[in-house]
Amino acid sequence: MAKAPQKEETPALDRIDLEILKLLQQNARATIKEIAAGVHLSTTPVHERIKRMEESGVIRQYVTLLNASKVGKGLMVICYVSLRQHSRHAGDKFIKSILEMNEVLECLTISGEFDFLLKVVAANMDEYYHFHVNKLSAIENVGNVQSVFVMGVIKQTHQLVF
Amino acid sequence: MAKAPQKEETPALDRIDLEILKLLQQNARATIKEIAAGVHLSTTPVHERIKRMEESGVIRQYVTLLNASKVGKGLMVICYVSLRQHSRHAGDKFIKSILEMNEVLECLTISGEFDFLLKVVAANMDEYYHFHVNKLSAIENVGNVQSVFVMGVIKQTHQLVF
DNA sequence: CTATTTTGCAGGAAAATTTCCTTTTCACCG
DNA sequence: CGGTGAAAAGGAAATTTTCCTGCAAAATAG
Known part of the structure; x- marks a missing residue:
């Protein structure tokens, strides 16, 4: 059965x-x-x-990958975020904001010290700084934010091998 | 000029x-x-x-994205790696190994305490443990390794917005 | 063990798309 | 004001998609 x-x-x-x-x-x-x-x-x-x-949803989407630096997005940053409080409301508000931000390509909830990991792209450091200060930190309830800069891409694939 | x-x-x-x-x-x-x-x-x-x-390389690749859990890759882990020594040779050896490992979808060189950030997928915790112990840690010169488990995917896109 | 149903594949044809060639349009410059 | 070059439109041939029919093998039932 x-x-x-x-x-x-x-x-x-x-x-x-x-x-x-x-x-x-x-x-x-x-x-x-x-x-x-x-x-x-x-x-x-x-x-x-x-x-x-x-x-059946096995195939999710057909997408075109671009050369980020050739379209003016040469900076990639991994960004860790923790919220000040972990109520349902605070989390939903944060998620809603993140979904609207084009700089954020990826947002994962993770185990450990921080609540979220973000993969962010920007044209340059100025643009990233603007994102950090005026957009990310402006979301209510955002607490600690830590940026790790990507210096190089060794490998980047989506190929799942079975 | x-x-x-x-x-x-x-x-x-x-x-x-x-x-x-x-x-x-x-x-x-x-x-x-x-x-x-x-x-x-x-x-x-x-x-x-x-x-x-x-x-001109602006368009890098046309790819199909799959539903990872529907093809038996339900676990995603962010994995930090630092090398014991940072000679050219040690780095090249590590990179070569990583490129061959199908579990590693992404490998970035980053600023901060660790040298590399890896995005790893696996079917389950057993499979990930096997990767960690027998494949990743088996690369010569790999020092500290730290795993952060992805509990949820809030956002995942490749759309660069200009 | 044979008959029947089901499932998956091949082949062919119509519809749609790609791709190439020619013509037209438009803007810039002499 | 016509000449020139770049870019787009239009049309047609080649290719691809997509649907239909029929066949064969495997599964199921009798």
Whole structure:
């Protein structure tokens, strides 16, 4: 009677599905035909499998990654934030503010001394300082904030390998 | 005589280019036709602009984002690493190892107490422990390692807003 | 063990898209 | 005021997507 503990009853991915995902992760604009050739199938089943995985939520989004410094976002900062009080209201207010800030690419709730880790991008130090003082610290209930500057990107991928 | 300080002499992006990038960032599989409609141009100039931005490196990659927990990668950990010595050789060895490890999605060199910040994904705590002990700590010259566990993802985007 | 249903894939055709070529438009300059 | 060059529009061929039909293998039932 008991089913496997899955959130939305994902139909389980077979080896071919994973192979398709591998190719799509590397190139979201790959044609069905190319993918089909890669997994040794015709276009039809590949198309159906992709559609199924889009609908089941396995595939979240197709995105284009840009060269940040070439579009004027050359500075990356990891930013730690703790709130002064941890009421539901304070947390919701903070989250709402963060979601609206385009400088913040990532916000994680973490274990340890701080409550949140933010990945922030800016054009330069002036812009980051403005963000820090006038936007981030201006959110009510924000307590301690600590910035760690990213000096170099060694690796940056989204490829999940199964 | 002096030029703008650009790495590879990017031809400078106009308002329409940025609008195209905005749409492509949101949906890498958008058709040229859809994008053209979005920027009120015909397909031809849009196609040319995209090709130009691909070649100039402004567009880095088209990728597909997956639902990590639906493909069995439900645990995310931020991992700080410092090396015991900071010779060129030690650093290169570490970097080489990290690039080969599929669990590591991101590796940044940072200011502060630690040398590197790693974003690591794993199926569960067992798998992460195995990574920590047998893979990460096994790299020669790795000194202090500290793990911070991600309890929740508030925001995760790649959309650079200009 | 055979019949039947189901599932997944191949092949083909219509619709849509990409991509290339030619023509047109517009702005700038002589 | 026409010349020149850059960028966009329009059109057409090639490619791709997407849907349909049919077939084969596996699963299920009798």
